[in-house]
Amino acid sequence: MAADQPARRRRDPARRIEEIAAATERVIAARGIEGLTHRAVAEAADVPLGATTYHFATKDDLIQAALQRAYDRYAAALEEWAAQRPQLTATQLTVLLTDTLMGCFGSQRDQQVVQFELYLAALRRPALRPLADRYAETTAGLLLAYVDPVTAQAATAALHGLTLRGLAGTRLPTRGEVEDVLGRILTPNPALVGATTG
Numbered sequence: 001m002a003a004d005q006p007a008r009r010r011r012d013p014a015r016r017i018e019e020i021a022a023a024t025e026r027v028i029a030a031r032g033i034e035g036l037t038h039r040a041v042a043e044a045a046d047v048p049l050g051a052t053t054y055h056f057a058t059k060d061d062l063i064q065a066a067l068q069r070a071y072d073r074y075a076a077a078l079e080e081w082a083a084q085r086p087q088l089t090a091t092q093l094t095v096l097l098t099d100t101l102m103g104c105f106g107s108q109r110d111q112q113v114v115q116f117e118l119y120l121a122a123l124r125r126p127a128l129r130p131l132a133d134r135y136a137e138t139t140a141g142l143l144l145a146y147v148d149p150v151t152a153q154a155a156t157a158a159l160h161g162l163t164l165r166g167l168a169g170t171r172l173p174t175r176g177e178v179e180d181v182l183g184r185i186l187t188p189n190p191a192l193v194g195a196t197t198g
Contacts, residue, residue: 013055016047016051016055017055017065018069019045019047020041020045020047020051020052020055020056020062020065021062021065021066021068021069022045022069023041023042023044023045023047024036024041024044024062024063024065024066025066025069025070025114026044027040027041027044028066028114028117028118029110029113029114032117033063033117033118033121036059036062036063037059038052038053038056038059038062041062060125060127060128063118063121063125063128064127064128064131066114066118067118067119067121067122067128067131067132068131070114070115070118071131071134071135071138074115074135074138075134075138078138078139078142079142081100081142082142082145086145088146090146090147090183090186090187091183091187093143093146093147093182093186094179094182094183094186094187095179097155097159097182098175098178098179098182101159101162101163101166101178102175102178104163104166104167105166105167105172109167112163112167113167116163116164116167119132119135135160136156136157136160139156139159139160140152140153140155140156143155143156147186151185151186154185155182155185155186158181158182158185159182162178162181
């Protein structure tokens, strides 16, 4: 008799957690952090409300999971980017970083908005700050393959600032503006070099 019955599908907790975290990102993309609720995530994930509260007791737990997922994706993308570009001149690095940054305002915009919403959530949620730190550390770590540590930190701050300004402001930075800023950071200022060596 048991052989005639369809096999009962076993629940996969890891898959359920991943589905809920992915749904959390979708809800944040559509409604922002303010619109994030367990009920909205349950609907987006097509799971019972109890499943979201079982795996993620609080709203902060949902945000932490989504931020970790976004960070993992970001870190993997940077690792792949660097692996394809083992050596770059300062000019090449400037152009390629500008390409990447300008993409944040096009097809990557929604993903970037979610990433920054999650990143900025750490302003009021201290538990998120170590993970938020890893964004800057990972970006600077990528740049260390091409520049010194101070330049890597300066370029990281500029990249994050330019991206946030473009996403939140009324006007996108132009490609020329981005290249000018990054170029100034990644290559010496000719006027200063002349003044110190002359």
